Amino acid sequence: MRAIIRQILVLSILAAIPALISAYIHRDLFQTPPLAPDETTWEQTAAWQRAAATRILLIDARDDNAYAAAHAPGALPLNEAHWERQLPAVIEALGAAADTRIVVYCDDTLCGASRAVAVRLRRELGHTDIFVLKGGWRSR
Amino acid sequence: MNNAPSNAARITASVALLAIAGVFLYAGISKISAPADFARAIELYRIVPRTPALVVALYLPWLEIGCAFAIFIRSLRAGALAFLAFCSAVFTVFIASALARGLDISCGCFGTGGSTGRAALLVSLARAALLALVCAWLLRRHMAQASGRAQL
Helix, strand or coil, X not given: CHHHHHHHHHHHHHHHHHHXXXXXXXHHHHCCCCCCCCXXXXXXXXXXXXXXXCEEEEEEXXXXXXXXXCCCCCCEECCHHHHHHHHHHHHHHHCCCCCEEEEEECCCCCCCHHHHXXXXXXXXXXXXXXXXXXXXXXXX | CCHHHHHHHHHHHHHHHHHHHHHHHHHHHHHHCCHHHHHHHHHCCCCXXXXXXXXXXXXXXXXXXXXXXXXXXXXXXXXXXXXXXXXXXXXXXXHHHHHHCCCCXXXXXXXXXXXXXXXXXXXXXXXXXXXXXXXXXXXXXXXXXXXXXXXX
C-alpha cells in the first residue's frame, strides 16, 4: 500500500510540471470574464429600470415550476418547451413600443436557456435590443 | 495444457492494459488543448465551483497521460492503475449523480462535443464503471504477481 501511495505521489508531481505550465499559459481563465456585448447584470438592469428612458421587459427562461416558485417582478415566462403557448403574452407585452429592451434570465451562469431564448427572440421577432442576464436568477 | 488458462489470463491482462492506456491517453490528449471547455464540462455537473473545476481541468489530463505511460513502467504500474481506478470510480459517481438529478449534460470524458441526454450519460456511466473494474482487476493481478515474485 505504501508503495502505491509513493508511486501515485511520483506521478502527481510529474504531472504537476506540465499542468503548472498549462496553468500559466491559460492564467486568464482564473479571471472573471468581462461581460459580452449582449450580457447585462441585475444591477445594470435595475439602473435601466430607474432611468425610465427605456422600457424593460424581463423574460424568465427557466422551466415553469421554477417560474411558479419565484420570479423577478414583472417577468414573463418564456422557455423553449412551451414556446408557442407563452410567446403571445411576450408579443403583447412588447406591444408597438420599439424602445422596449428585453432582458432574459435563467438559473445561473451554467444554464444556456436564456441565451437560446434570446437568440430565438431575435430570429423570430426581429427584435435586436435583447440582453442575457449574466449569473441568472441565482445572482440576484 | 495446464498453462492454457494462465496464458489466456496473461493475454487478456496485456490487452486490457493496452486498452486502458489507450483510453486514458486519448482522454488526456483530447482535453489538454481546451481546458476552459473541460472546466465548463466539470462545472455543469454542479458539484464543484468554477475555480476547483479549472484546477482539475488543467491538472487531470496530464495525470491521465502520465498514468497511461506509467502503466508500461513496472515500477509505477501499481500507482498508475490505482489512480486510474480511483478516477474512474469518481467519474462513475459524478455521472450517476448527474443522472439522478436529471441533468442534460455530456460526460466531458473526452473533451467537449460529446452527446448530451440520458442515453449518452448511461453509456458514459457504464464505460466509467467498466474502466474502474478493469483497472481494479489489473491492479489486483499486478499486486498478486509482485507478491509472488517477492516470495521467490
